[in-house]
Amino acid sequence: MRRWTHCVVHPKKEPAIDALDPSVTVADIGEFALIDRSVRGRVHPPSTLLGPGDDAAVVAAPDGRVVATTDMLMQDKHFRLDWSSPRDIGRKAIAQNGADIAAMGARCTGFLVALGCPSSLSVSVVDELNEGMWEEAVRAGAAVVGGDVVGSTQLVISITALGDLEGRRPVLRSGARPGDVVALRGDSGRSAAGLALLEAGDVRFPELILSHRVPQPHYESGPAAAIAGATSMADISDGLVADLTHIAEASGVDVDLDSEVLTPSDELNSAAESLGLDALQWILTGGEDHALVGTFPSTATLPDGWRRIGRVTGGGGSVTVEGRPVEGTPGWTSF
Known part of the structure; x- marks a missing residue:
């Protein structure tokens, strides 16, 4: 990594400042001081063989293969600074990739x-973003190993995540088979509820709002599912039905969900009632929970925390609930 290069702000000598002083901007301290604030004093796990400071980082890949993914967040499309703190945004950026x-x-x-950030952005915002990203990276068992900084008209965050399969086959979307059990690790619908509450200016359900601001994936449950024999798996980013549809289409199967085990919690029902909305629709079509959904052979023992929510049947790519099509918006789309 080359010191996170190409920022349009010219490097300057960093003044003696309070790190949290909101009046100090990115332009005031320059690129290299900003980068130094992001990496100074951080502890890396053994998987980081060479961290920030060179032309590129070196990350261990004991398996011989590297799993890689990337995602981008744009201000006012994927997050709002009046709804979420920079720390929360940083955590969410890492979480959705992890x-x-x-x-x-x-x-x-x-x-x-x-x-990407404007030169007028307060350094304190970048500091908080960095704290959130590091906090979540450590929770995921990894670290921030490098990156880049550029000038832009608005705040843009792009994350590339790397992973190790530890000798196992990757769990693909295309592996589901008729007779498999559909299982969920985590909750679905809470982030959509939190978003609806924020849009309505309703602060009576802080835990639901927090679920939207800071999703908390069960990172360890992915490898556990692979070890248990999961035949397919997906992260619920677009919505439960939407992401199961990706699995159903890739596998050439149908998925039927059990409405009884998807019953909304009292908290979701109360929030939906206060807004005149349907809590079950949040569960089925709401995105950004970043829970895991997967399929397992009927003879497999589900790993801790996973719960059965349906079954896989023969077919051609549909997802139903008790045999009925799901009504409403299928899930998140970018355009």
Whole structure:
């Protein structure tokens, strides 16, 4: 890694400042001081063989293969600074990429961060973003190993996540077979509920709002599912039905969900009632929970935390609930 190069802000001598002083901008301290603040004093796991400071990082790949994924977040499309703190945004940026690594049955080994920001942005915002990204990277068992900084008209965060399969086959979307059990690790619908509450200005359900601001994937459950024999798996980023449809189409099967085990919690029902919305629709079509959904042979023992929510049948790519098509918006789309 080349010192996170190409920022349009010219390097300057860093003044003696309070790190949290909101009046100090990126332009005031320059690129290299900003980078130094992001990496100074951080502890890396053994998987980081060479961290930030050179032309590229070196990350261990004991398996001989590297799982890689990338995702981008743009201000006012994927996050709002009036709804989420920079720390929360940083955590979410890492979480949504780390969940994709887990969904392949792999363990996270490193994250590369590309940041675009206006020169007028407060350094304190970047500091908080960095704290959030490091906090979540450590929770995922990895570290931020490098990246880039550029000038832009708005805040843009792009994350590349790396992972290790530890000798196992990757768990693909295309492996589901008729007779498999469909199982879920984590909750679905909470992030969509939190978003709806934020849009309505309703703060009576803080835990649901927190689920939208800071999803908490069960990173360890991806490898555990692979070890248990999962035949397919996906991260719920677009919505439960939407992501199961990806599995159904790739595998050439149908999926039927059990409505009884998808019953909304009292908290979701209360929030939906207060907004005049349907809690079950949040569960079925709401995205950004970053829970894991997968299929397992009927004879497999589900790993800890996973719960059965349906079954796989023969067919051609549909997802139903008790045999009925799902009504409403199928899930998140970018355009």
